[in-house]
Amino acid sequence: MQLFSAVPERGLVTWSPSVTLVPTRGCFNACTYCSFRVPLDQARPLTLEQAAAELRARPAAAEVLLLSGEVAPSSPERAGWLARLVALSELALAQGRLPHTNAGPLSLREMARLGRLNPSMGLMLEGLGPAYEPLHRQAPSKRLPVRVGQLQQAGRLGIPFTTGLLLGVGETRADREQALWLLADLQRRWGHLQEVILQPWRPDGDQPQPLTAAEQADLLHTIAMARELLPPEVHLQMPPNLWPLERLPDALDAGINDLGGIDVADVINPAYPQPAVLGLQELLQRHGWRLQPRTCVHRGWWSWLPARLRLRVEHTARLLASATAQANLPHG
Numbered sequence: 001m002q003l004f005s006a007v008p009e010r011g012l013v014t015w016s017p018s019v020t021l022v023p024t025r026g027c028f029n030a031c032t033y034c035s036f037r038v039p040l041d042q043a044r045p046l047t048l049e050q051a052a053a054e055l056r057a058r059p060a061a062a063e064v065l066l067l068s069g070e071v072a073p074s075s076p077e078r079a080g081w082l083a084r085l086v087a088l089s090e091l092a093l094a095q096g097r098l099p100h101t102n103a104g105p106l107s108l109r110e111m112a113r114l115g116r117l118n119p120s121m122g123l124m125l126e127g128l129g130p131a132y133e134p135l136h137r138q139a140p141s142k143r144l145p146v147r148v149g150q151l152q153q154a155g156r157l158g159i160p161f162t163t164g165l166l167l168g169v170g171e172t173r174a175d176r177e178q179a180l181w182l183l184a185d186l187q188r189r190w191g192h193l194q195e196v197i198l199q200p201w202r203p204d205g206d207q208p209q210p211l212t213a214a215e216q217a218d219l220l221h222t223i224a225m226a227r228e229l230l231p232p233e234v235h236l237q238m239p240p241n242l243w244p245l246e247r248l249p250d251a252l253d254a255g256i257n258d259l260g261g262i263d264v265a266d267v268i269n270p271a272y273p274q275p276a277v278l279g280l281q282e283l284l285q286r287h288g289w290r291l292q293p294r295t296c297v298h299r300g301w302w303s304w305l306p307a308r309l310r311l312r313v314e315h316t317a318r319l320l321a322s323a324t325a326q327a328n329l330p331h332g
């Protein structure tokens with residue numbers, strides 16, 4: 001498909017005002033680092049009434065991130081789980097929001113169905129190499145061929161897609177380079193990877209554990225490598241709550257140009273508070289960067305969307321631009 005001015009503008013840093021809904025924390029995987037998951041028999045699925053109340057509480061959040069635990073493909077619960085994702089996507093659209101689903105690997109039919117409702121979707125590659133194997137021994141859907149197959153499937157379906165790497169779990173620089181080459185090859189083949197998240201792994205707990213100077217230097221090297229290896233239209237994203245705020249300009253200088261969806265809290269890393277958007281804006285301005293809200297799908301991929309979704313995205317983008325022009329950055 002044809003990309004439209006997809007190459008990011010220099011000096012511009014984007015973010016998406018978002019609210020995260022968790023359809024269920026129940027997950028049949030058991031990744032060793034995960035504190036989000038609960039066993040399937042203890043999960044309490046989010047009802048539509050609860051979801052509607054959460055959306056009402058966050059009127060300025062343009063993106064609704066549907067971040068879900070996973071049900072096994074062969075489970076009799078799978079159809080109900082998918083129906084909830086569809087219903088929540090429809091609810092988001094009905095409230096004038098844009099859903100972005102990240103719910104693990106999907107069948108072709110499941111992904112196509114959600115793709116008609118979600119302007120963009122996502123699935124982390126996480127990484128490749130021996131460091132990831134012990135983390136995912138009890139997580140069948142984290143196997144590399146499954147993840148790569150999902151990225152290819154999203155490409156075949158023409159769904160603007162977010163993926164990323166989980167960094168700092170013991171992988172080598174050579175592992176990271178290989179993973180970035182893999183993503184670059186997928187992008188050259190399909191063109192659908194609108195953004196790649198470079199996510200530092202951070203330990204859970206009551207207190208945040210900031211990245212050390214050595215860890216920051218190592219990640220800056222990887223950001224620069226990603227910028228060099230990935231095609232220029234791919235946005236490079238860093239979650240701003242996982243990186244020291246005063247060093248954020250260094251990450252931008254190395255190649256980061258997107259801060260992802262910013263909610264009032266991070267459901268995956270709850271000990272790491274989200275920065276205030278106005279404070280971010282002031283910091284970045286001082287360093288010569290312009291912070292701008294965006295929709296969940298970057299502009300270069302709008303032409304890929306079904307007409308109904310594209311109109312929704314364009315309308316939302318106008319609202320965000322108008323809020324910015326009035327110096328009334330969405331934060332709620």
Ligand code: SF4
Binds near residue numbers: 036069139
């Ligand atoms: S797949 Fe996601 S929710 Fe499930 S255990 Fe792994 S990290 Fe946790």
